[in-house]
Amino acid sequence: MAPAFGKLAGRTALIAxxxxxxxxxxxxxxxxxxxxxxxxxxxxxxxxGQALTTHIMGSVLEDMGYNVExxxxxxxxxxxxxxxxxxxVAMEIWETTGKDALTASLxxxxxxxxxxxxxxxxxxxxxxxxxxxxxPGLPDWEALxxxxxxxxxxxxxxxxxxxxxxxxxxxxxxxxxEALGLDFEVVHAGTDAALFAEIQSAYQRRQPILAWVYTxxxxxxxxxGEWVEFPRYSKECYEDPSWGPNPxxxxxxxxxxxxxxxxxxxxxxxxxxxxYEAIRNFNITNQDMGEMIGKVDLDGMPISVVVDEWMExxxxxxxxxxxxx
Amino acid sequence: xxxxxxxxxxxxxxxRPTVLLWALTLAVLLxxxxxxxxxxxxAHYPDEWVLPLRDWVSEAMxxxxxxxTFGLFTFKEFTRGIAWLLNVPLQACxxxxxxxxxxxxxxxxxxxxPPLSWLGVLGGVTWLAWRVGSRGLAILVGTCFAYLAVFxxxxxxxxxxxxxxxxVPVGIVCGGLLGIxxxxxxxxxxxxxxxxxxxxxxPVFAYLVPVLFLFGFGPVSAMIATIxxxxxxxxxxxxxxxxxxxxxxxxxxxxxxCSERQMLWKVLLPSARHSxxxxxxxxxxxxLNMVIIASMIGAGGLGHDVLTSLRRLxxxxxxxxxxxxxxxxxxxxxxxxxxxxxxxxxxxxxxEQGFADRHTTLLGIAGILLGTYVLAFFIPALRSYPDQLVIxxxxxxENLVAWVNVHLYIYLDAVKSWLxxxxxxxxxxxxxxxxxxxxxxxxxxxxxxIGGWRLGALVASLAIFIAVTGNWEKAMVSAYxxxxxxxxxxxxxxxxxxxxxxxxxxxxxxxxxxxxxQTLPSFVYLIPVVMLxxxxxxxxxxxxxxxxVAPAIRYTDHGxxxxxxxxxxxxxxxxxxxxxxxxxxxxxxxxxxxxxxxxQTIMMALSMLVITALxxxxxxxxxxxxxxxxxxxxxxxxxxxxxAFLAIIADRLIGAWAARRKRELGLD
Numbered sequence: 001m002a003p004a005f006g007k008l009a010g011r012t013a014l015i016a017x018x019x020x021x022x023x024x025x026x027x028x029x030x031x032x033x034x035x036x037x038x039x040x041x042x043x044x045x046x047x048x049g050q051a052l053t054t055h056i057m058g059s060v061l062e063d064m065g066y067n068v069e070x071x072x073x074x075x076x077x078x079x080x081x082x083x084x085x086x087x088x089v090a091m092e093i094w095e096t097t098g099k100d101a102l103t104a105s106l107x108x109x110x111x112x113x114x115x116x117x118x119x120x121x122x123x124x125x126x127x128x129x130x131x132x133x134x135x136p137g138l139p140d141w142e143a144l145x146x147x148x149x150x151x152x153x154x155x156x157x158x159x160x161x162x163x164x165x166x167x168x169x170x171x172x173x174x175x176x177x178e179a180l181g182l183d184f185e186v187v188h189a190g191t192d193a194a195l196f197a198e199i200q201s202a203y204q205r206r207q208p209i210l211a212w213v214y215t216x217x218x219x220x221x222x223x224x225g226e227w228v229e230f231p232r233y234s235k236e237c238y239e240d241p242s243w244g245p246n247p248x249x250x251x252x253x254x255x256x257x258x259x260x261x262x263x264x265x266x267x268x269x270x271x272x273x274x275x276y277e278a279i280r281n282f283n284i285t286n287q288d289m290g291e292m293i294g295k296v297d298l299d300g301m302p303i304s305v306v307v308d309e310w311m312e313x314x315x316x317x318x319x320x321x322x323x324x325x
Numbered sequence: 326x327x328x329x330x331x332x333x334x335x336x337x338x339x340x341r342p343t344v345l346l347w348a349l350t351l352a353v354l355l356x357x358x359x360x361x362x363x364x365x366x367x368a369h370y371p372d373e374w375v376l377p378l379r380d381w382v383s384e385a386m387x388x389x390x391x392x393x394t395f396g397l398f399t400f401k402e403f404t405r406g407i408a409w410l411l412n413v414p415l416q417a418c419x420x421x422x423x424x425x426x427x428x429x430x431x432x433x434x435x436x437x438x439p440p441l442s443w444l445g446v447l448g449g450v451t452w453l454a455w456r457v458g459s460r461g462l463a464i465l466v467g468t469c470f471a472y473l474a475v476f477x478x479x480x481x482x483x484x485x486x487x488x489x490x491x492x493v494p495v496g497i498v499c500g501g502l503l504g505i506x507x508x509x510x511x512x513x514x515x516x517x518x519x520x521x522x523x524x525x526x527x528p529v530f531a532y533l534v535p536v537l538f539l540f541g542f543g544p545v546s547a548m549i550a551t552i553x554x555x556x557x558x559x560x561x562x563x564x565x566x567x568x569x570x571x572x573x574x575x576x577x578x579x580x581x582x583c584s585e586r587q588m589l590w591k592v593l594l595p596s597a598r599h600s601x602x603x604x605x606x607x608x609x610x611x612x613l614n615m616v617i618i619a620s621m622i623g624a625g626g627l628g629h630d631v632l633t634s635l636r637r638l639x640x641x642x643x644x645x646x647x648x649x650x651x652x653x654x655x656x657x658x659x660x661x662x663x664x665x666x667x668x669x670x671x672x673x674x675x676x677e678q679g680f681a682d683r684h685t686t687l688l689g690i691a692g693i694l695l696g697t698y699v700l701a702f703f704i705p706a707l708r709s710y711p712d713q714l715v716i717x718x719x720x721x722x723e724n725l726v727a728w729v730n731v732h733l734y735i736y737l738d739a740v741k742s743w744l745x746x747x748x749x750x751x752x753x754x755x756x757x758x759x760x761x762x763x764x765x766x767x768x769x770x771x772x773x774x775i776g777g778w779r780l781g782a783l784v785a786s787l788a789i790f791i792a793v794t795g796n797w798e799k800a801m802v803s804a805y806x807x808x809x810x811x812x813x814x815x816x817x818x819x820x821x822x823x824x825x826x827x828x829x830x831x832x833x834x835x836x837x838x839x840x841x842x843q844t845l846p847s848f849v850y851l852i853p854v855v856m857l858x859x860x861x862x863x864x865x866x867x868x869x870x871x872x873x874v875a876p877a878i879r880y881t882d883h884g885x886x887x888x889x890x891x892x893x894x895x896x897x898x899x900x901x902x903x904x905x906x907x908x909x910x911x912x913x914x915x916x917x918x919x920x921x922x923x924x925q926t927i928m929m930a931l932s933m934l935v936i937t938a939l940x941x942x943x944x945x946x947x948x949x950x951x952x953x954x955x956x957x958x959x960x961x962x963x964x965x966x967x968x969a970f971l972a973i974i975a976d977r978l979i980g981a982w983a984a985r986r987k988r989e990l991g992l993d
Contacts, residue, residue: 046629046636072629073542074621076954080534081542081623101955154742155750155861163860167947168954189860190941190950193635193852200638201730201856218637297637 033274039069040268040275043078043090047192048296048303049216049289050092053117055307057091057262057282060318061275076101076168083110088265089279094121095258096214097169102263112269114262114276118283121258123171123214124227125162131208132226139229141180148183150208156185163198163211164188171212172238172251179249180230184210199223216289218297230254274323281321288314343774350770357763367760375795379959386958390538404539411491412545418487422446423480440483442707443474445697449690450656456686458663469656477715478627478649485626486653488544488619489612492551493657496608500556501601504563505589514564521557526928526972528935528946529554529618530953531965537622538958547619555611562604566597602665606658610844613654617846627653628846635852640726641719647849654844726853734857741863749809749862756801756808761792768974776981784977787970796967802944803971806862806937807930810869814926817870818877819919823907825878826885835882839875847872847936855940865937872936873929880922884915914990917983924979931972945971 040061042054058068071087079101081087093102105111127138134150137143148160155161162184164173173186189195195211196219202209203223213219213227230253236243237253244252262279269276292310295301311318361368393400420426425440447470455463473482507514533550540546570593578592594601620628627646634642701707765788773781791800825835851868858864888911896910912919934946941947945968952961 046632048637071543071623072620072625073623074954077534077537077622077956078542080537080956084538084541086542153859153861154745166941168951187860188941188943190937190939190947193632193638194855194860194940197635197638197852197855198860201859204727204730205734 034065034067035273035275036271037067038271039067040272041069041071041086041088043073043081043087044070045073045075045078045092048218049293051303052289052292052296052307053091053119053282053284055303056284056310056318057089057279059307059311060278060282060321064274064278064322066272066275079105079111082263082265083108085110085265085267088268089114089262090264091262091279091282092117093261093263095260096121096123096171096255097165099258100170102261105263110266112264112266112276114264115280115282116259116261119216119260119286119289121214121216121260122227122286123165123212123257124230124255125210126213126220126225126227127208127210128203128206129224129226130206131210134208139226141182141228141230144210144228145181145183147208151184151210156187158183160184160210162186163195163209165195165212165214166190166192169212171255173212175249175251176230176253179244179246179252181246216286216293218293221290221294222298228254233257277323278321281323283317283321346770346774350767353766354759354763357760357766358758361758361760367762368758370761370792370795370797372795374793376793378794379957379963381959382962383957383959386535386538401539405541408540408545408549411495411548415487415491415544415548418490419484422483422487439701439708441694442697442701443479443710444707445694445701446483447471447474448693448697450660452689452693453686454656454660454663456689457660457667462659462663465659466656469652472652473649474710475714475716476645476649477710477712477717478630478646479710481625481627481630481646482649482653485616485624485628485650488548488551488624488626489609489653489657492548492555492612493605493608495548496552496556496612497559497605499552500559500604500608501563503556503560504604505567507560507564508567517560521560522973522976523966523969524553524557526931526969527962527965528932528949528968529615530935530949531961531968533618533622533953534956534958534961537956543623544619544625547615547622547624550622551612551615551619554615555608558607558611559604562600562607563597566600566604567593569600570596598665602662605661605665609657609661610654613650613657613844614846616650617848631846631848635848638852639719639723640853641717641722643849643852644722645718647846650846651841651844655840658840726856730856737857741858745863749805749866752809753802753805753862756805757798759801761788761797765789765792768978771978772981775978775985780977780981784974787974791967791970794963794967796945796948796964799943799945799948799964800967800971802942803931803934803946803968806865806869806942806944807927807934807971810866810873810930811923811926813866813870814873814877814930815923818874818922818926819881821874822878822881822919822922823885823912825882826911832882835878839878842871842875847933848939851936851940860941862942864940865942868937868940869930869933872933873926876922876925876929880925881915881919884918884922885911887918888914917987917990920979920983920986924976924983927975927979928972931968934968 042058044051044054054070058070061068073081073087073090076098078087078090082090083105093099102113106113131147131150132138135143135147137146144160149158151160151162152158153161160183162173162177164186165171165188167188176182177184177186189198189212199209199211199213199219200223210228213225231237231244233254233256234243238250238256241248241250243250246252262282264276264279288310292306295306296303357367365371366374390401395403398406421441423440426438427435428438447467450470451463451467454466473479503517507517529550532553533546536546536550536553540549574592574596575588578588583592616624616626616628617631618628620626620632627650630646631643631650634640634646697707765785768788769781769785771781772784791797821835821838825832847868850871851864854864854867858867892910892914893906896906901910934942934944935949936946938944938946938950945964948964949961949968952958952964
């Protein structure tokens with residue numbers, strides 16, 4: 001027994017010594033960071049921007065001394081995993097598409113809001129620039145009805161066809177069409193991929209198309225186009241019928257521009273407090289993100305290279321996220 | 326129409342009441358239709374009447390996850406235990422094939438024990454293929470694995486292979502055991518058959534959510550979903566195969582004094598080996614079918630590559646990863662077939678051989694793996710395939726699709742618009758407007774005429790269940806999409822099947838086409854289809870048809886080849902011309918088998934519904950997909966069961982018809 005005890009004591013001393021060493025060399029870090037060596041599991045979805053955000057945050061956490069593991073998970077199905085603690089951090093929940101799921105999940109008390117990421121989601125009805133030649137009234141929404149036929153397809157004729165996002169994204173487009181009296185029919189794409197596939201194909205043929213496009217995304221970088229200008233969104237517009245051009249209906253305006261938030265497993269708050277603090281401090285602009293997405297999706301650079309490059313050039317920015325005490 | 330001449334063999338007397346009955350049924354349907362204009366509840370099932378079944382299911386699930394307990398441990402702990410257990414072999418495979426192992430040495434440093442060399446794995450499987458099969462097989466398997474390396478798919482492919490290597494044996498063993506139980510006890514067989522039906526027809530998306538809740542997030546859950554999906558054919562084939570063992574063999578076993586256990590392991594299973602392999606083959610194929618869906622819940626690997634590439638609209642990259650899945654499927658399938666067909670050395674000869682002689686195959690693999698592993702420490706190019714040598718065909722396919730899109734679009738668009746206006750939209754209207762009680766009556770009538778009152782009652786009550794759970798209209802959209810696609814798939818598949826039955830060379834080509842269509846992830850062609858035909862029903866129809874055409878080809882081919890030689894001989898002697906031989910003899914005789922092909926085509930079409938929801942259809946598939954994204958267990962399972970019921974209605978009606986026709990033709 002005795003030698004065993006001695007060994008144990010020795011190891012404790014060693015660890016204590018090393019902690020002291022860590023303290024002296026890196027005063028910026030709290031004494032007990034990382035609080036736990038268990039890997040923080042961060043989710044990766046199927047769009048580039050999210051992978052970039054997650055890898056940047058992951059690199060910062062690794063720099064702080066945490067173990068990080070990236071797990072592929074579906075954007076909305078991941079909430080089940082975040083609630084049970086199988087997954088720990090999701091970096092991008094968009095107000096525009098994931099608000100309901102997020103609210104429901106936060107209500108269980110098993111997940112916590114990790115704050116806004118600084119990026120702003122913009123999404124609206126969008127058309128390629130060449131459409132303007134045939135429909136010069138754009139981008140004003142009141143010009144849409146004059147050009148409805150331009151966007152028609154056999155299924156929607158004589159109404160115009162507006163290609164909306166997946167049903168699960170919400171967006172109130174049916175209500176908008178009715179409230180603003182637009183001669184359009186909303187067709188929902190099943191997935192993001194299908195949506196942009198159709199936009200790309202129409203763009204190649206220079207065929208008029210009206211579709212739901214959002215940013216940060218590669219599409220508005222790659223394709224030249226504009227967003228339709230609806231009456232500007234306000235909270236009253238969605239709640240008060242008397243607001244806006246249609247006195248009897250709500251949703252007679254454009255879409256809200258929304259936050260993009262990070263969310264985490266509630267248990268992590270105690271397990272890795274400093275890490276969660278750093279994630280809350282995460283902040284990046286649409287501009288930066290757009291540039292990085294362009295480098296990956298359009299120039300074909302690997303994600304890891306783009307992330308390393310950003311980390312190198314923006315040392316001050318991400319250093320400031322790390323909590324000081 | 327000549328194909329139906331066989332009908333005339335029935336005596337005319339029986340037909341008259343049938344015609345009368347059908348006329349009556351149609352009259353009822355039309356009456357209900359007109360009444361529907363006045364009585365809204367006939368035309369559209371009222372929302373107030375909807376049974377809140379999905380809420381009950383969600384609550385039951387909540388209870389299962391949060392409260393159910395066996396006393397010592399909770400239900401969730403139990404399922405998590407299973408997940409942990411399955412994770413062990415999976416991690417082992419991953420370490421060996423893909424990731425290697427990082428061994429920490431002290432605080433700062435660690436050494437990475439690398440995974441097996443790519444050349445070693447390639448050499449190993451090629452050697453295995455040569456030993457168990459032929460030189461041809463070795464070349465095929467070698468080329469397949471070389472594809473994975475040369476096209477830069479190696480690492481992802483090994484991740485996918487790891488989960489297949491665990492899921493397939495588990496599926497085979499569990500399926501086999503259940504099958505043996507079913508063989509021993511008829512009561513068990515009766516109990517398990519409907520469960521198997523549901524397992525095969527409820528879309529995977531529907532039970533993905535409960536699986537996630539119970540087994541946690543990650544590759545293991547994906548694997549469990551794969552096993553649930555891929556196991557049923559193994560259970561069925563085991564029961565069938567064991568029943569099929571000939572009486573003499575059984576008699577011989579008994580005479581030799583076998584105990585029950587010896588009888589099973591030494592007599593029954595070995596003699597049923599060939600039929601059992603059909604089950605194994607199905608497990609492999611279905612597991613690989615699941616790769617894409619599994620990657621949505623964290624399996625990674627090739628499925629994830631396909632999804633991310635298509636998200637970027639990099640069609641070429643998606644295709645490369647998709648073909649990698651096909652290539653894996655084909656090599657595993659051919660290898661397993663070769664193992665089953667191998668003539669084993671008789672036992673009395675084995676004792677005369679030395680250890681090395683008996684285990685050449687295994688020793689060879691071990692040697693190749695070890696050799697390349699050690700060599701790789703000196704030659705890094707053996708460790709991981711060098712990036713400079715990777716071929717990238719991505720831009721080629723993107724340009725191809727772009728070219729078709731720009732230059733051929735007007736023609737495609739014309740065909741699409743014509744079909745939409747004249748066929749799809751009217752048919753859709755018809756089905757949606759049909760009154761639900763009327764459709765139930767027609768189904769009951771059909772069931773009764775074909776298979777007796779029990780069948781009639783079954784199909785009618787399944788149809789009413791769909792209405793009662795509030796899914797009628799969506800189910801009709803599903804029926805319309807599948808119906809049109811099946812007709813189209815048969816129109817394409819039948820002629821190909823007939824050609825394949827006539828010529829050996831064409832047969833082989835058709836086989837390969839069918840294999841590829843079934844294993845190439847549909848998502849790969851879904852996106853180009855959307856580019857050419859826009860989001861909507863038409864794209865969904867094209868994708869479903871492409872997927873469902875495989876069984877139409879296979880069963881037609883198989884059925885025509887199965888027509889007894891004597892009958893053909895007799896037909897030739899009585900002076901049939903070639904056309905007559907085909908249409909008046911072969912096709913009518915093969916009709917029951919072809920109808921089974923139709924049946925399978927319908928099953929395939931229904932299983933594609935959920936995938937086409939990704940394009941944007943508004944049917945049951947979309948309901949299931951929405952449920953997945955909202956993690957709503959009840960919604961998903963109920964909509965999934967409705968899809969299953971559509972499938973079961975079609976299956977029972979066609980199955981009963983084919984069985985009756987077989988009896989009439991004396992083919993039993």
